[in-house]
Amino acid sequence: MVLLNVLDYSPIDEGQTASVALKQTTQLAQLAEKLGFKRFWVAEHHKVDSVAGSSPELLMMHLATSTKTIRIGSGGVMLPHYSAYKVAENFRLLEALHPERIDLGIGRSRSYRIVNEALNESKTKRLPYEQQLTDLQKYFSDDTTSEHRFQALQVMPTIETAPELWLLGTGFGSARLAAEKGMSYAYAHFAKPSEQAVDVIKTYRSNFQPSVFLQQPQVIIAVFAVVAETMEQAEALATAFDLWLLFIESDSPPPYYPSIETARKRGFSASEQEKIERNRKRMLIGTAEQVKEQIEEIAEHFEPDEITIIPNISGITNRMNVLRLLASAFDLSEK
Structure with missing residues (x-):
């Protein structure tokens, strides 16, 4: 059975x-919960005028309060900042x-x-990413005995459970x-689709070392999904989505997600068509x-534990329809 999640921008x-x-x-998020999706994640984007999701932690608090059972997560927090x-x-x-x-x-x-500079304006140096991950694990495990520069420091409040920790990426590193x-490990197929992903995931699984947080390797693959x-x-x-991707790669993108009508009227140049072909x-x-067939092919080929769909298309009615159509196709249990 394919476990499905949602990531929303x-x-x-x-x-x-x-x-x-x-x-x-x-x-x-409320619809995803009703339809039986396992997780609902939100993104962190800065200086993208057509995207409202800039602070996943704050949005997650609202979403977790607005739902009851679905897992709520970040996809993801940009830790170096x-x-x-x-x-x-x-x-x-x-x-x-x-x-x-x-x-x-x-x-x-x-x-x-400019975003990087603003978020890190007062910092004189950066910690290695690997060290930051070690720090997170130290704090979530309440470890005050292992050697650490803040050995005695604990994170409040003291609780018995911890959030699931997922590292997002697109490569061997x-x-x-x-x-x-x-x-x-969550592989961003939507950012870097490649046959290499098979070997990337195998590398993760074969090198996995159990931790206090996770005993067996666990993999998500995330994909853009356009369903009707x-x-x-x-x-x-998809044509409106093509235009949005072109917009965000341009020097002065408009502050909105274009409609189907806008994309139809505008059309595309020859050079834009080449970019669209790559983005498709x-x-x-x-x-x-x-799309169910395509998801099942991905599941068979890459062998992830779960697949996250990103219904980043024009119109809330259309985005909700993606969830309904896939939930029906996969016979997800309604709650």
């Missing part, structure tokens, strides 16, 4: 506002309020240079690091049955 649809986008994320101690405090507080429902997905994207630290009742409708949604490798597109 809180896209700001054309003609809408960031506040509306965040409320729509809440609707999507922050103090591991403060991240641990934030997520321990989330876990204390919503025990055994919180996932901490960790990444190391440094975003735009992140896979080996997740294996060495005994963390779960007909292939024609799916293609129209990052997406699963089609009817529910067609």
